Amino acid sequence: MSKIVVESNPPAARLEALGVGKWPTWSKEVSVFPWVFPEQEIAYVLEGEVVIKPDDGSAPVVFRKGDLVTFPAGLRCTWEVKQPLRKHYHLDGTLIGRIYRRAKLFFTR
Template identity: 85%
Template sequence: MSKIVIENKPSSTRLETLGVSKWPTWSKEVSTFPWVFPEQEIAYILEGEVVITPNDGSAPVTFRKGDLVTFPAGLRCTWEVKQPLHKHYQLDGSLIGRIYRRIKLFFTK
């Protein structure tokens, strides 16, 4: 499995090229919870700080406001939201593909 990739403070040109301002947003209060990424996700962190600990024994990864983070498909991890999170995000693939991966994930726990 590939690793979580963090770009610290990407340029405004990079963000414009990706279309980040048009991506949906998601927020989460301070909390800890398990998560699985059925597909690759790219997120731009607007507010907050999070530590993600992969279930495969890899070192925890911290990201915060101003970071552009790429999460690989198939990543199983625990999120620890240390400061309330607000992010833009983009999921890889079509809606039908995302639904299929979630159904498949549900039946292969």
């Protein structure tokens, strides 16, 4: 499995090229919860601070406002939202593919 990649304060041109401003947003209050990434996700953090602890024992990864973060497909982890989070996000693949991967995860637990 690949690692989480954090780009701190990427250039505006990079964000524009990715179309970040058109991505949907997601918010989460201070909390701790398990998560699985069925497909690769790229997120741009608008507010907050989070520590991700991969289940495979890899070192925790911290990201915060202004970071562009790539989460690899298949990553199982625990999120610790230390400051309320608001992010833009983009999921790889088609809607049908995303539905399939989530159903597969649900039924193979």
